[in-house]
Amino acid sequence: MSDGHVEIRNVTVAHASTHALDDVSLSLQPGEAVALVGLSGAGKSTLLSVCSGMIRPDSGSVEANGHELAKLTAAQLRRVRSRIGFIHQDFSLVPNLRVLQNVVSGRLGKRSFVGGVRDFLFPADDVVQKVYEILDSVGIAEKLYERTDRLSGGQRQRVAIARALFQSPDIILADEPISSVDPARAQRTIALLRQICTDRGLTLCVSLHNLELARAYFPRLIALKSGRVLFDKSVGCITQAEFDELYHIA
């Protein structure tokens, strides 16, 4: 059973435009919940992009859902990606579309061109019903037909989560999902993500600035510093000295 499994071996990314990674290895087990912590620029976003195949590493191998990403053709990569939900820092929704249309676009990776356009313009009743139920599970069911840019930041974030869920993913990756909401909402969002992924048995990996939330909600933390893994342990085993080193700016 490889669904939900992510395996990264000796990955190095040296693009000038992104925060680099230096010989990073880690493994996410199906259904596991992991927080990625570290200072800005430590390579958290790059690592998540590598896991989802958005960035091709310069060396090392990435395996997601049992597929070695570097060996895939464009069409195969598309299929693997359709099983990985990615929640972007800025949510990356299409602003002037309805919530329904944004969520429906989550399953484009599994649709033909005509099928995708049909979902977009004339979604079938069962599709609308399914979107409604997913929106209900993230608490904004009544916004189904609202224009996305009329929603608040917190609501838009839930649309982004709903879109990822509509992919029927095995893995959910979230890049700083709470960087633009207030602390109370941040906590609720993390709790929601955790609960959804536990209920559905999805692998969850979230990058977080907020160490308190990471420790409170995730059993395992992976700390990145200057593109390297500083530690990768279950929360109980991490010493204060290790946290100090993580946030110590050289």
Added chain:
Amino acid sequence: MNELRSIAVLDLYRTRPKNWPVRISVGIMFALMGIAWLAGDFFPADTFTQSRQANVERFLRELLPFPLHNVDFDWAVAARWGWEILDNKGFEALYTTFLISVAAIVLASVMGALLTIPAARNIATDQPFGLNHGSPSVVSRLLWQIMLVVTRGVLILLRAIPEYVWAFLLLALLGPTVWSIVLALALHNAGILGKLSAEVTEDLPAAPLRALHALGASRAHVSVMAVLPVGLPRFLLFFFYRWETCVREATVLGMLGIASLGFWIQEARARNFYDEMIFLVLLGVVLIIVGDVFSSFARRWLRRLS
């Protein structure tokens, strides 16, 4: 030296950054003005001769509607004269001109839309939206590059040939049908719309497009579900702006022999009916003003929408 400025300020002034392109351009501008003044021949002595003045006066007299020559001015007579022209050809010419412009801009935007995506550098590449797209292959990169160059080349060719020249060629090819003019306008404007839309597509906020591609959407999916909705207000802005030009050009191209306003203007001039000619010119002005007003309202509404 200036007592009010301290040495420090003067030093800073001496070492301030200087914008040489601007200085050089201003220098060249003054030099050209001087040359033009000294060497130019703007108003040769025979511009305002007696005979020319007489010509202009006669022309202005002939602008008065023919039935009013040598009689007292009467609005009723003038109105009847105007109505007759309108009824005979004016309304039909206006209508034809309008139809030509609409048919042309609709065709142009369909062609332009089809050429937009293969001309947009962020989509027509082997690694669209800057994302990893499977194993990099030299062949696929080369094929995408060829497609981009060919599409951009077609767009340049379409808009580099002026409407008038397109019409000239098409009239020779298709014969004297209104489609020659419609197609001439459509081809030229397809080049312009395709290029402008491709630039808009390249400048769209990358995040929504990237996100859709990252979850497995194809280029075509992203084009329909993100590029189109996000770019639509700007695409429509260009559409109306070019439609305005099409109205104007449909009038002018009539002079090539198709029964739009331009044809009747040409015909009135050939018969030396200057009063009728100027009436038709003014009719064209009215049509263009109406088109401009409508299109500027549409564009203002779109700008508010986006």
